[in-house]
Amino acid sequence: MKEYLVFLYRVARLSFYGSARFYAWMGFLTVLVLLGLHAWARQFVEGLQVTGLTNQVSWGAYIANFTFLVGVAAAAVMLVIPAYVYRQEHMHEVVVFGELMAIAVIVMCLCFVMVDLGHPERFHHMIPPFGIFNFPGSILSWDVIVLNGYLLLNLHIAGYLLYCRYRGRKPARPFYIPFVFISIAWAISIHTVTAFLYVGLAGRSYWHHPLVPSRFLASAFVAGPALMILTFQIIRRVTEYFIGDKPLYTLRMIMTVAMIINMFLLGCELFTEFYFPTQHAAAAQYLYFGLHGHRGLVPWIWTAIALDTVGLLLLITPASRRIGWLNLACVTCFMGIWIEKGMGLIVPGFVPTPLGQVVEYLPTWNETLVCVGIWALGALLYSWMLHVAVPIMNGSLRARPADAASLPGDAASVAAA
Amino acid sequence: MNDPGPTPATARSLEEVYRPITRRTFLKGAAASLVGMTGLMAALRPLLELERGEITVDELLQRHYRELTPQELERILRALEEKTAREYGVRPHIRDIRPQPGVEFAYALNLTRCIGCRKCAHACLRENNQSRETPDDIEMSYIRVLELQKGAINLETSNLYYDPERVPQPDKYYMPVQCQQCRQSPCTKVCPVQATWQEADGIVVVDYNWCIGCRYCMAACPYDARRFNYKKPTLPPEAVNPNQSYLSNRIRPKGVVEKCTFCLHRTREGRYPACLEVCPTGARVFGNLLDPDSEISYVLRNKRVYILKEEVGTLPRFYYFFEK
CATH class of the missing domain: 3.30.70.20 (Alpha-Beta Plaits)
Structure with a gap:
């Protein structure tokens, strides 16, 4: 127990030590977080009238980002499966970083839900015994359970492995292996349940569609690995931790397969909507071509389709074996999916309204600032976790610093974990 | 690894972690916390504009309508009337009217x-x-x-x-x-x-x-x-x-x-x-x-x-x- 407190104390101290570049980066993110917090405080006082939301389009940028990010969090499973199920040693170099990313991203998801609430101060109404939890009726209550459960699972697994490493002892398998396997199923569940939030609404034909959960998972397993490939390169560039190219190429393969499935499912969706358009195709009509002269999302969705297509072409050709092209593919896929799964999925659910009205939605500045703030918070959290985790992983932060020299500093011993 | 540039957690700064806090570090930390707190307060400034009575302890602790006792409900109705009178200049008569049996x-x-x-x-x-x-x-x-x-x-x-x-x-x-x-x-x-x-x-x-x-x-x-x-x-x-x-x-x-x-x-x-x-x-x-x-x-x-x-x-x- 005392050892653990010392550990926490050292982690806290370490959090505030770093190079000028580290301070500049964290300072920059903190400023963005504070700007977002300020915008949210304004929203809290004046109400959601400071957003672009209306009675017709009652969910917007917040829920769009939330939906997209749940997928990114779920994608940590794409490191866990190769590492623990297929026992690919090279994936053990990075699996902890994927779990830490999931933690940061889930926190972002929870923030996006909180800022969307009209009465965040009544949040305890969801938590028995203070409140009433509409379980299992409401899919939102399922989502609360799976998201928080996933957060706890990852906190436990990553926290336990890092602490063992800090103490220089071998992690006890019963303490983490069962949780690792639970987390695999759990990761799938968070994104499936999030898809069911929409699929369960029979009155919104654009969402009431059995393909939605599959597409959610496929696109998540593109966007998540894309972000990981990019951040792992940053980690190996700016920290003293070695990540080889092999994990990047494993992720590339996963991305490629997922992107092919994603684009195939998109094709199926487009065929169903447009081969013989019914009244239910009005939302897709609005999204891709505009409806009754309203074309707000048309440039966005075609940008997304273009980005997705470029990404797909780069991934399926040998071009992306070169890191530079692979990075480009990651950026285009990430952006493309962010658009199509965020605004491209949420807003057309409301346009036209169930009564046939077309009301367009555009986020306001205040809303955008809140979103930027939450993204910055995620980056801040992840940077902080890496700042602490990397020295533990490479053996420079130890329970007994004298041991540090005698232990191998590279990833090989991590792989044993 | 490719770039031997400065790193966020250098060996030197890591050693500091094991040492006791010096006076210098403590003062630096205190100054930084002060800046941070100021930033936080500035960010949350709009909360000062919250109207009085907008969020009350009573409302935060209030239970679901269907769990309220008649006495609690009575108290809440009177409080709501009070609030409306204060905010809108008219004292309404707010009642709790239940469904009649045998009616759909x-x-x-x-x-x-x-x-x-x-x-x-x-x-x-x-x-x-x-x-x-x-x-x-x-x-x-x-x-x-x-x-x-x-x-x-x-x-x-x-x-x-x-x-x-x-x-x-x-x-x-x-x-x-x-x-x-x-x-x-x-x-x-x-x-x-x-x-x-x-x-x-x-x-x-x-x-x-x-x-x-x-x-x-x-x-x-x-x-x-x-x-x-x-x-x-x-x-x-x-x-x-x-x-x-x-x-x-x-x-x-x-x-x-x-x-x-x-x-x-x-x-x-x-x-x-x-x-x-x-x-x-x-x-x-x-x-x-x-x-x-x-x-x-x-x-x-x-x-x-x-x-x-x-x-x-x-x-x-x-x-x-x-x-x-």
């Missing part, structure tokens, strides 16, 4: 008679204490009157913002849509905190003091029947209807969802809803489904009845019918 309300609307005058939508705004200063405020009306092209019942081509010299226009007909008080109500099913539910007489209500404002019910509603208070309602004292009830027309706080309650503060006491009373053509029929002699039972037995979006399976208690 239903509504029927004669599409042949409706002329699209929107009197119902405006009466609704007045009865239910909604702000009505801007076009956005009018959007809050629980009733949306659609102008439809004769020859089909196609909502997709309907027009909500019709504005001709006279109604009805010869080639058009009109369909007012409000909460359909569904028997299989998607809105109550999805609410994560059960802030909305069906009462014994079939009316779907919202506990405005319990709603967390997630708007999932609005996404779930196939009839676009729910409204969200994006801002605090603005009402001059003379515009306030002081005859209020907890579950229906009391002035809503901002940040919660509201909807048509079949004017339960009137109908549970044997009066008609405000929209029916004001209708100049008698297009609206309201009553007790369980009473075989009621007008609504007669209409459902004898007329050509149409159910809006029957395919969604919501089983509405709101019917449309056709007849000269």
